[in-house]
Amino acid sequence: MSVSENADASGAGKMRAVVARGYGGSKVLRLEEVARSRPGRGEMLIEVHAAGINPVDWRLRRGEMRLLSGLKRIRIPGRDVAGVVAAVGEGVEGFRAGDEVYAMLGGVFGGGYAEYVVVEAGAVASMPEKLSFEEAAGVPLAALTALQAVRNALREVKENAPHACDAGALERRRVLINGASGGVGTFAVQLAKIFGAEVTAVCGAHNAGLVRELGAARVIDYEEEDFASSGEAYDVIFDVVANRSYRVCKKVLRPGGVYVTTEPGPRQYASQVLTMPADKKARVVLAKPSGDELSMLGTLLDAGRLCVVLDRVYSLEEVAEAHAHGEAGHESGKTVLSVRR
Numbered sequence: 001m002s003v004s005e006n007a008d009a010s011g012a013g014k015m016r017a018v019v020a021r022g023y024g025g026s027k028v029l030r031l032e033e034v035a036r037s038r039p040g041r042g043e044m045l046i047e048v049h050a051a052g053i054n055p056v057d058w059r060l061r062r063g064e065m066r067l068l069s070g071l072k073r074i075r076i077p078g079r080d081v082a083g084v085v086a087a088v089g090e091g092v093e094g095f096r097a098g099d100e101v102y103a104m105l106g107g108v109f110g111g112g113y114a115e116y117v118v119v120e121a122g123a124v125a126s127m128p129e130k131l132s133f134e135e136a137a138g139v140p141l142a143a144l145t146a147l148q149a150v151r152n153a154l155r156e157v158k159e160n161a162p163h164a165c166d167a168g169a170l171e172r173r174r175v176l177i178n179g180a181s182g183g184v185g186t187f188a189v190q191l192a193k194i195f196g197a198e199v200t201a202v203c204g205a206h207n208a209g210l211v212r213e214l215g216a217a218r219v220i221d222y223e224e225e226d227f228a229s230s231g232e233a234y235d236v237i238f239d240v241v242a243n244r245s246y247r248v249c250k251k252v253l254r255p256g257g258v259y260v261t262t263e264p265g266p267r268q269y270a271s272q273v274l275t276m277p278a279d280k281k282a283r284v285v286l287a288k289p290s291g292d293e294l295s296m297l298g299t300l301l302d303a304g305r306l307c308v309v310l311d312r313v314y315s316l317e318e319v320a321e322a323h324a325h326g327e328a329g330h331e332s333g334k335t336v337l338s339v340r341r
Helices: 055-062 133-137 140-160 183-194 205-214 246-252 266-274 291-302 316-327
Strands: 014-020 029-035 043-053 080-088 100-104 116-120 124-126 174-178 198-203 218-221 234-239 253-261 281-284 310-315 334-338
Touching: 014 316, 029 316, 043 100, 043 133, 043 140, 043 316, 055 316, 080 116, 080 133, 080 140, 100 133, 100 140, 100 291, 124 291, 133 310, 133 334, 140 174, 140 183, 140 234, 140 253, 140 281, 140 291, 174 183, 183 198, 183 205, 183 234, 183 334, 198 205, 205 218, 234 246, 246 253, 310 316, 316 334
Parallel strands: 174 198, 174 234, 198 218, 234 253, 253 281, 310 334
Antiparallel strands: 014 029, 043 080, 043 116, 043 334, 080 100, 100 124
């Protein structure tokens, strides 16, 4: 795929980007022309072809995280991108202009809803060969969150209960994913299964077939059954939608079990600290960008062991509609923006 004629080696020039002017509903998102940044040492300039949408994007837009975002003058959302390398900064090895790549962006807003973005080289990986740009843009934040949450929790379960970890014990681990049909949840179900665990998925009835196909052994319809009152016990509870507290979930955790939430609030951090010496643990997952882990996920994707579930693809001009769709809370998988449709 050739790099746009508007891109030069320095990264200078203008680009179209979605900018959040103030806080509020999806209508505060505006498509504007802004300055394009230059890649510095250890950075790359990526010509973005598709950008993933995540719940953190609309939470920032609504002003729920103002302590982190309030001082930024130009707020361009977007933590996931897939595209083509336009230029590389000094010291970058292993990539060159024209390479197809994907990445999870750092920072508060990220900057992915744009035609170009500067990324730390360590966060970038070659795009899986079997994926389109839109599919690849649905991977980084969601899959890295799922990977880091499920893998680390299973490791901690093993450390907490070494007596139960004889040969083959990992295959008997029971993992519950609350919010299994969303972007993070669909990857969490698959990765937990790949790690050998028995997976219980919590989602709406209309997504039961989807999560079973992804590897769930059991599905709980949250409108019909409360998993926290079922009497079943789990080694890991991954609360992707962050609507059940550790206090509620600990009664259905096995000894040595781990509860993981995606909600970085004060109550969750307090639970994490207070359970440090306890038999059952509470953890908060905040995904970290990692090109190495994206490469590993890419291997699974190309091998067909992991798949991307796309809900809808919108154009950059349709970003307000895309946010409104995600906020409605009924996505099956990921919603993505096609930047160069």
